Amino acid sequence: MDFLDSVGYIHVDHLDDPWGVPGSFQIGGTVFPRVLYVTPNNYIPYLTLQSKHAFSKNVVKNFASGVRLGEKEKVLVVRIEKRGLIIKFESGERGFVSSTRCSDDSSLSDHDISIKFKVGSTHTCRVLEYSGMDNMYICSMQE
Numbered sequence: 001m002d003f004l005d006s007v008g009y010i011h012v013d014h015l016d017d018p019w020g021v022p023g024s025f026q027i028g029g030t031v032f033p034r035v036l037y038v039t040p041n042n043y044i045p046y047l048t049l050q051s052k053h054a055f056s057k058n059v060v061k062n063f064a065s066g067v068r069l070g071e072k073e074k075v076l077v078v079r080i081e082k083r084g085l086i087i088k089f090e091s092g093e094r095g096f097v098s099s100t101r102c103s104d105d106s107s108l109s110d111h112d113i114s115i116k117f118k119v120g121s122t123h124t125c126r127v128l129e130y131s132g133m134d135n136m137y138i139c140s141m142q143e
Helices: 058-063 110-116
Strands: 034-038 045-048 072-081 084-089 094-098 122-131 136-140
Touching: 094 122
Parallel strands: 094 136
Antiparallel strands: 034 045, 072 084, 072 122, 084 094, 122 136
């Protein structure tokens, strides 16, 4: 996207609908993003379209959703990425499980992870922390 006469990036996790898809936008369309950060070497801005973000009292809102740090929660696997799993809590909140935290078995490959954690499957994870920058919970499938 063009942003103040330069190029800016919006990751799919930072669309206005956190479960949305990029295909709903038109080339040349206008959006109103917020700057998350700018890379120091090449000055590329990374942006978010989410209006409720770390800049507001979103963290308090998320803790009121019923997802509790340190607790085990049932989650649905929504997407498998190279870096890990995007999950959805019963309350509708988003979460992320790093590929290194998908199992106690450290020899699990990306292929093994995609077989064990199929999109649409449900699992139990432990909630480790909340990322205000990404507006999601960081979780682990490890015991």
